Amino acid sequence: MIVLTETIKKVNSPSRLTLQTVKIAPETTTIRSLDWDRDRFDIEFGLNNGTTYNSFLIQGEKTALIDTSHQKFRQLYLDGLESLIDLSTIDYLIVSHTEPDHSGLVKEVLQLAPQVTVIGAKVGIQFLENMVHQPFKHRIVKNGDRVDLGMGHELEFVSAPNLHWPDTIFTYDTKTRILYTCDAFGMHYCDDFLFDEEPDLIKADFQYYYDCLMGPNARSVLAALKRIDKLAIEKIATGHGPLLQHHISKWVEHYREWSQAQAKAETLVALFYAEDYGYSDELARAIANGIIKTGVAVELVSLNAAEPQEIRELVDAAAGLVIGMPPQSAPIAHTALGTILAAARPKQAVGLFESGGGEDEPIYPLRNKFQEIGLSEAFPPISLKEPPNQTLEQMCDEAGIDIGQWLTRDRTVQQMKSLDGNLDKALGRLSNGLYVITAKKGEISSAMLASWVTQASLSPLGVAIAVAKDRAIASFLQPGDRFVLNVLEEGNYRTLMKHFLKRFPPGSDRFAGIKTYPATNGSPILADALAYMECEVTSRMECSDHWIVYGTVQTGRVAKLDALTAVHHRKVGNHY
Numbered sequence: 252m253i254v255l256t257e258t259i260k261k262v263n264s265p266s267r268l269t270l271q272t273v274k275i276a277p278e279t280t281t282i283r284s285l286d287w288d289r290d291r292f293d294i295e296f297g298l299n300n301g302t303t304y305n306s307f308l309i310q311g312e313k314t315a316l317i318d319t320s321h322q323k324f325r326q327l328y329l330d331g332l333e334s335l336i337d338l339s340t341i342d343y344l345i346v347s348h349t350e351p352d353h354s355g356l357v358k359e360v361l362q363l364a365p366q367v368t369v370i371g372a373k374v375g376i377q378f379l380e381n382m383v384h385q386p387f388k389h390r391i392v393k394n395g396d397r398v399d400l401g402m403g404h405e406l407e408f409v410s411a412p413n414l415h416w417p418d419t420i421f422t423y424d425t426k427t428r429i430l431y432t433c434d435a436f437g438m439h440y441c442d443d444f445l446f447d448e449e450p451d452l453i454k455a456d457f458q459y460y461y462d463c464l465m466g467p468n469a470r471s472v473l474a475a476l477k478r479i480d481k482l483a484i485e486k487i488a489t490g491h492g493p494l495l496q497h498h499i500s501k502w503v504e505h506y507r508e509w510s511q512a513q514a515k516a517e518t519l520v521a522l523f524y525a526e527d528y529g530y531s532d533e534l535a536r537a538i539a540n541g542i543i544k545t546g547v548a549v550e551l552v553s554l555n556a557a558e559p560q561e562i563r564e565l566v567d568a569a570a571g572l573v574i575g576m577p578p579q580s581a582p583i584a585h586t587a588l589g590t591i592l593a594a595a596r597p598k599q600a601v602g603l604f605e606s607g608g609g610e611d612e613p614i615y616p617l618r619n620k621f622q623e624i625g626l627s628e629a630f631p632p633i634s635l636k637e638p639p640n641q642t643l644e645q646m647c648d649e650a651g652i653d654i655g656q657w658l659t660r661d662r663t664v665q666q667m668k669s670l671d672g673n674l675d676k677a678l679g680r681l682s683n684g685l686y687v688i689t690a691k692k693g694e695i696s697s698a699m700l701a702s703w704v705t706q707a708s709l710s711p712l713g714v715a716i717a718v719a720k721d722r723a724i725a726s727f728l729q730p731g732d733r734f735v736l737n738v739l740e741e742g743n744y745r746t747l748m749k750h751f752l753k754r755f756p757p758g759s760d761r762f763a764g765i766k767t768y769p770a771t772n773g774s775p776i777l778a779d780a781l782a783y784m785e786c787e788v789t790s791r792m793e794c795s796d797h798w799i800v801y802g803t804v805q806t807g808r809v810a811k812l813d814a815l816t817a818v819h820h821r822k823v824g825n826h827y
């Protein structure tokens with residue numbers, strides 16, 4: 252048992268943001284940013300007990316800082332850090348994942364300590380390059396990679412994608428046996444307790460946090476648990492809330508039980524790809540994102556590492572298969588493809604994509620074999636003509652949505668039948684106008700016919716739109732994004748309505764054959780619309796199967812003053 256000498260230092264600020272620095276193990280200090288009053292997280296996640304953002308400093312012969320803090324702690328955090336260490340002596344900054352509440356001060360730390368080498372997962376470093384906008388030294392780590400800080404502090408990295416960001420890594424210190432997990436095992440709970448000595452006080456928050464952030468990725472949680480099972484863990488240093496020390500096995504078992512139960516109930520797509528080959532990681536991630544939007548679970552499996560037994564079990568459990576073509580020269584991947592084919596069964600959905608490594612296994616013979624077995628193709632093969640760009644990523648996202656929607660089509664039909672007749676008709680009396688939402692981000696654009704649209708505020712002028720979670724346009728409607736709300740005209744809306752209700756193949760141009768001109772915010776204005784408004788998304792609220800997107804209106808115009816808006820009258824309320 253390690254005996255700790257604790258020094259707790261608190262710096263109070265008027266808005267109840269405080270900082271706590273505590274030595275938690277030899278050469279190891281936590282710097283906790285306590286956000287006592289925060290009442291909301293990720294828009295949809297209400298908090299009762301505030302939250303904390305935990306950062307850690309390990310001072311061996313070399314020094315590593317694990318994560319930073321939220322921007323709102325800028326001064327407090329940097330002062331606290333400087334009181335512990337001369338910033339010019341920090342060697343590594345480990346970014347467990349790039350969500351702004353932990354990496355919000357990475358840019359500042361790098362400005363003050365440009366000698367630092369940032370350590371992160373491949374995707375994490377890519378995300379950071381877009382956040383920091385300045386060159387920085389970095390090292391990409393994979394599962395099992397190690398960095399030696401000296402004085403016994405050898406750090407081992409554990410890949411934990413989707414817990415709850417795609418780029419998440421855990422760090423294990425072999426000397427102190429502390430596992431740094433960032434979001435995993437955390438909770439939004441802010442009080443003076445540094446550790447979990449009062450489990451009854453925090454269990455509800457621990458579970459709520461799991462349900463909101465980890466439950467949707469239950470299979471990824473199970474995969475990460477498998478990776479940490481071999482580690483002797485004395486403390487779990489979480490990124491939010493108290494650190495775990497007194498009841499570790501209990502907390503880990505909760506994660507295992509909840510995830511197993513969740514995984515059993517899910518419709519699953521097994522996504523096989525050759526890790527680190529060509530662009531397979533990027534494409535696999537984009538397809539997985541699309542699948543997740545439809546409420547279908549996805550498990551990413553490396554063709555170079557998976558055991559045949561594991562592959563057979565997964566194919567058996569999966570309703571859909573997605574495969575990124577591995578290199579022809581890798582015998583292990585070849586064998587894995589054979590195992591998948593042998594275990595595949597009719598009625599499963601399948602989708603294939605090229606990985607672009609230069610010696611991809613050809614896609615079409617494999618496609619024919621799946622067709623012979625009787626699998627249904629959920630999206631056409633994705634071929635690579637050039638390195639991934641926004642257009643290809645969007646295509647992959649939409650391909651993921653397509654396979655997810657195909658697998659959940661029964662659920663959709665059932666929902667349309669599920670209402671009580673009278674209620675159904677009463678709800679059907681809610682009538683709205685007809686609109687087309689259009690948006691452009693960089694080189695790519697999207698559009699959707701919508702009727703669940705309403706004015707939502709006067710000052711500033713604002714509108715609200717209900718957007719189903721699995722709409723292609725949903726990724727264009729994040730806070731800060733811009734869009735145009737086109738109002739369709741009574742007597743002159745059918746052509747546009749018919750066009751935008753077509754089933755568009757993944758990545759296709761939704762504006763082909765439609766007259767548009769660009770708005771000041773870049774989104775397309777439909778030339779045949781009665782009116783348009785240029786808007787910016789301010790927030791999104793999660794409402795079960797839809798996002799309510801609230802946007803402020805910047806400018807707008809009416810084409811014909813005497814014309815009326817097309818109105819959509821419905822008979823029943825269980826669909827649009």
Ligand SMILES: Cc1cc2nc3c(=O)[nH]c(=O)nc-3n(C[C@H](O)[C@H](O)[C@H](O)COP(=O)(O)O)c2cc1C
Pocket residue numbers: 699700701702703704717718719721722723724751752753755819827
């Ligand atoms: C009359 C009508 C109104 C609609 N209103 C909405 C809406 O408000 N929100 C929404 O998410 N979908 C709405 N839809 C569904 C989408 O417009 C439709 O499914 C579209 O084709 C989606 O394309 P995507 O799934 O390829 O993104 C509506 C459909 C119809 C027929």
